[in-house]
Amino acid sequence: MKVVSVLAAVMGVTTAQPAFWSSIASGGGLLNELYGSLLESHDSSSHDKASGLATQRFTLDAEEDEEFRARCGYYEHNPVTYPDDDLSSDLQLFAGIVSFAHVPIERCFDAAHGGAQYDIAVVGAPFDTAVSYRPGARFGPNSIRQGSRRLGGGFLPVRGFPGSKMRHLDPYNAGYKIVDCGDVPMTPFDNRIALNQLYRGQRAIYNRTTVKEDLKVPKVITLGGDHTVTLMALRAAHEHHGPVAVIHFDSHIDTWDPKVLGGGITKTQSINHGTFLHFAHERGYIAQDKSIHVGIRAPFIVESDEKHDHDCGFEKIVARDFDILNFREIVDTVKTRVGDLPVYITVDIDVLDIAVAPGTGTPEPGGLTARELLTVLDGLEGLNVIGADVVEVSPAFDSNGEITSIVAAQVVDSFLGLMTVH
Structure with a gap:
């Protein structure tokens, strides 16, 4: 030739x-x-x-x-x-600036851009200096965004229970303007300053106007960060919604009395990822006797922990209840507990078994599968979900396949389904 x-x-x-x-x-x-x-x-x-x-x-x-x-x-x-x-x-899976599920990036904290409008904001909280075991969750927001690259549109045939409206829902094209605000600047040197920075960032997001006329304030989804960041998210949400019901997916109760967990050296260490719900209750951010834990399995520290948890307004569904109850019973229990109050959902990724989510700070054996978590989340359709977070994603301990980050991104996708379904 x-x-x-x-x-x-x-x-x-x-x-x-x-x-x-x-x-x-x-x-x-x-x-x-x-x-x-x-x-x-x-x-x-x-x-x-x-x-x-x-x-x-x-x-x-x-x-x-x-x-x-x-x-x-x-x-x-x-x-x-x-x-x-x-x-x-063109194919966008690996291109462009990485935002959650490729949604538009918005400058939510910049006063010069105060005219921006959106309905749902995703925001990162890169903070991990209030943990009791392994640090690293400050890199969680970035890893969750990386795990979301295949998201951003389409219908899930498994979203919600059979007959659900959610099976015909594309959250990203449901008439809500969804944006990624990036990460709130949070100092790693002083927890008091860092948490105040997060509160101010959350407050700035809530103070923007919405596109949808029937939505009074934006809904906010926070990417953690260790679980302490939920306290500031609840504080900001409380200013607009009053006391909220909390659905808390976790292997740990996180209502520990600071005298039991964290208060033995200085009072500033009292607020941490195991006591934030104690303080949220004490400050009135949580409605009395309307909140519930799901997936609890970690040991208590002292015998009085269970009574203190109940005093903070929580009931619980433990991880092994998933072997006894069916999904409808679990979902109905949660819905009955929170009623028609504004609902905040917080998911510590360690609610999942360590085989499913190794990339976390305080892993516990015997947890939920990804399917079990997502099935229960999607089953909460109909609740007034005003805010949510997924926390404790620590990519340094994740597998090479990024499985923790990918499942955490799918959790956020479920949040979006709950927030956009009519």
């Missing part, structure tokens, strides 16, 4: 094209000979004016041997078509 013909075939041009011969004659080097047509401006390629696409073809010489023609015949009859310069329709 002819060398020139082979080069032409590789380049995707016909040997009759003047551009091909001129590139050979000009001595532009091997790169130009092999890829000259690819490097040409779109303006110099043939365009389909109707579609705006550039098409490049090549034709095999008649004298080429049959084996070569068999290998290249497909490309002869199926020319390469390049998109035009508008890349918005």
Whole structure:
């Protein structure tokens, strides 16, 4: 076969094209000979004016041997078509700035952009300096966004129970403007300042106006961060909704008396990822006797922990109840408990078994599967979910397959389903 013909075939041009011969004659080097047509401006390629696409073809010489023609015949009859310069329709899974599920990025904390409107805001809380075991959740928001790259549209045939409206729901195209606010700046050197920064960031998000007229304030989804960040999210939510019912998915109760967990050195250490619900109750952010834990399985520290937990307004469904009760019983118990109050859902990723979510700070064996968690979440359809978070994702302890980050992203997707279904 002819060398020139082979080069032409590789380049995707016909040997009759003047551009091909001129590139050979000009001595532009091997790169130009092999890829000259690819490097040409779109303006110099043939365009389909109707579609705006550039098409490049090549034709095999008649004298080429049959084996070569068999290998290249497909490309002869199926020319390469390049998109035009508008890349918005191209595959976006790995492209662009990473936001959660590719939703638009908004400057939510910048006073100069106070006119921005949205209905649901995703925001990161990169904080992990109030943990009792393994740090690393400050990198959780970024890892959850990375885990969400395949999300951003489409219908789930398993969303909700059979007959649910959610099975016909695409949360990202349901009439709500969803944005990613990025991460709140939080100092790693002083927990008091960091938590105040988070509160101010959450407050700024809530103070924006919505696109939907029937929505008074935006709904906020927080990506943690250790579980302490939920306290500031509840504080900001309380200012607009009053006392809320909390549905708390976790392996730990997190209502510990600070004298039992964290208060033995300084009072500033009293607020941590195991005591934040104690303080939320004490400050009145939580409605009395309307909240519930789901998935509890970690041991209590002292015998009085269970009574103190009840005094903070919580009942519980423990992890092994999932082996005894069916999903409808679990969901009905949760719904009955919270009633028609505004609901805040907080998911500590360690509610899942360590085989499902190894990337977390305080792993406990015997937890839920991803399917069990997502089934219960989707079953909460109909509740007035005003805010939510997923926390304690610590990517340094995750698998190479990023399974913790991926399931955490799917949890946020379930939040969006609950917030957008009518």
